[in-house]
Amino acid sequence: MDGRFKLDNQLCFRLYTASRLITQAYHPLLADYGLTYPQYLVLLVLWEKDSQPVNDIAKRLQLETNTVTPLLKRMEAEGILTRTQGKKDARQMIVKLTKKGRELQDKLSEVPETVGSSVLCDSVTPETVPALFHMLDDIIGQLKHNNNESNS
Amino acid sequence: MDGRFKLDNQLCFRLYTASRLITQAYHPLLADYGLTYPQYLVLLVLWEKDSQPVNDIAKRLQLETNTVTPLLKRMEAEGILTRTQGKKDARQMIVKLTKKGRELQDKLSEVPETVGSSVLCDSVTPETVPALFHMLDDIIGQLKHNNNESNS
DNA sequence: AATATTTATATCGTTCACGATGCAAATATA
């Protein structure tokens, strides 16, 4: 059979699988606090810089607002954050962490290390991770560029 | 702020983003034939080996049957494949490509190369891809192992 | 042979992800 179509030859399938499995690895750590992995990503963004409009959060996560808006609403319903209309620009919705949202950072302090260490193996070590990051960043940059190009 | 929580330090976020962007890259190529990326993956599996039970397809894609079953039903509705009860084991549903499903392989012959070449860049070249594959395979193997372990 | 367990698949509910579209506020242009 044509080797081009072999699943094992495909980068995309590996990324797809790795991404799903790593989300599953987060699950037991986050489920205790009623969080999903994308919600955890939102928290990472807000812990870095609190009080941001929806658009900035979406851009940071490379997601569309139609993905982020419902996600934020669920987190608001959970009392993790607030969404208030911007004063300077009435179109913007400013997202702020609540006390509960900020406190989650302490409660989840073990998470990055736990997941991080669970991925380490023969070929993925503190020495090789930078090279892996570099390749993934290049791929992401390339795809972002190509995908945007075909939209215009 | 604690560097552990920085989005930019996280392997998982890179994999998550790369996976999503690559799916988006496939979209325009597959949409012409009414296919989604996961449906394309099912086709890759069946082109490799036609006539498989649901479970074998799910295992190959590292997915659960509750993800694959509805997916296969949609593809059946599109006339791409058939699902017939197994004779040897009446619990199994045997999935077979239709003529239309087999013919899609010719129509999509350009897809692997098109997507493949669109990710090539400075740090991702035919020379470095094997190393990237090796790291991703290691990560996948590690995660598969860890995730199964915590289920038992 | 009768009962228990495992296996293969399916159903259900929830949460993304995202294309398409809508709407109101802000900005640019006439």
Add this chain to the structure above:
DNA sequence: TATATTTGCATCGTGAACGATATAAATATT
């Protein structure tokens, strides 16, 4: 200032993912 365009966010519909659970067939145990 009136009109057009852009921008920020939201709504809607569809298709994954996946945890939890159900069901029937196959297999193992008693």
